[in-house]
Amino acid sequence: MIRMSAVLALPFAIVARSRLLLAQQNAEEAAANAAAAGGCLACGGFFFLFFIAIIALNIALLVFVYRDASNRGMDNAVIWLVVVLLLGPLGLVIYLLSRTKGNLIVCSSCQSKRLAVSAKCPHCGNA
Ligand SMILES: [Zn+2]
Numbered sequence: 001m002i003r004m005s006a007v008l009a010l011p012f013a014i015v016a017r018s019r020l021l022l023a024q025q026n027a028e029e030a031a032a033n034a035a036a037a038g039g040c041l042a043c044g045g046f047f048f049l050f051f052i053a054i055i056a057l058n059i060a061l062l063v064f065v066y067r068d069a070s071n072r073g074m075d076n077a078v079i080w081l082v083v084v085l086l087l088g089p090l091g092l093v094i095y096l097l098s099r100t101k102g103n104l105i106v107c108s109s110c111q112s113k114r115l116a117v118s119a120k121c122p123h124c125g126n127a
Pocket of ligand 1: 107108109110114122126
């Protein structure tokens with residue numbers, strides 16, 4: 001009689017054991033999924049920062065080009081701004097090759113930067 005109950009109990013024990021294993025597996029899978037999601041989130045954060053850095057760099061580039069062009073007395077500073085905005089680094093190269101050459105000095109009247117060779121300051125109009 002004892003032997004009989006042991007034989008009957010064995011399948012239940014196996015089922016119970018396999019259910020426990022399954023639960024463990026699910027928990028492990030869930031943990032792995034959570035870790036993967038966390039990794040993806042960190043990755044997304046990195047790309048977000050990268051994206052922000054690219055935008056900040058572009059804005060700095062546009063500000064540089066606009067100020068440099070107006071310091072050099074170029075009337076088309078806004079056009080150069082648009083060129084660099086649309087073409088990016090290539091636009092910057094084109095700008096650097098085609099801008100008015102010469103050293104920038106500080107204007108004695110308005111303290112803005114102007115070309116050393118220019119006859120008049122592009123900011124205040126003084127010689
Ligand atoms: Zn000036």
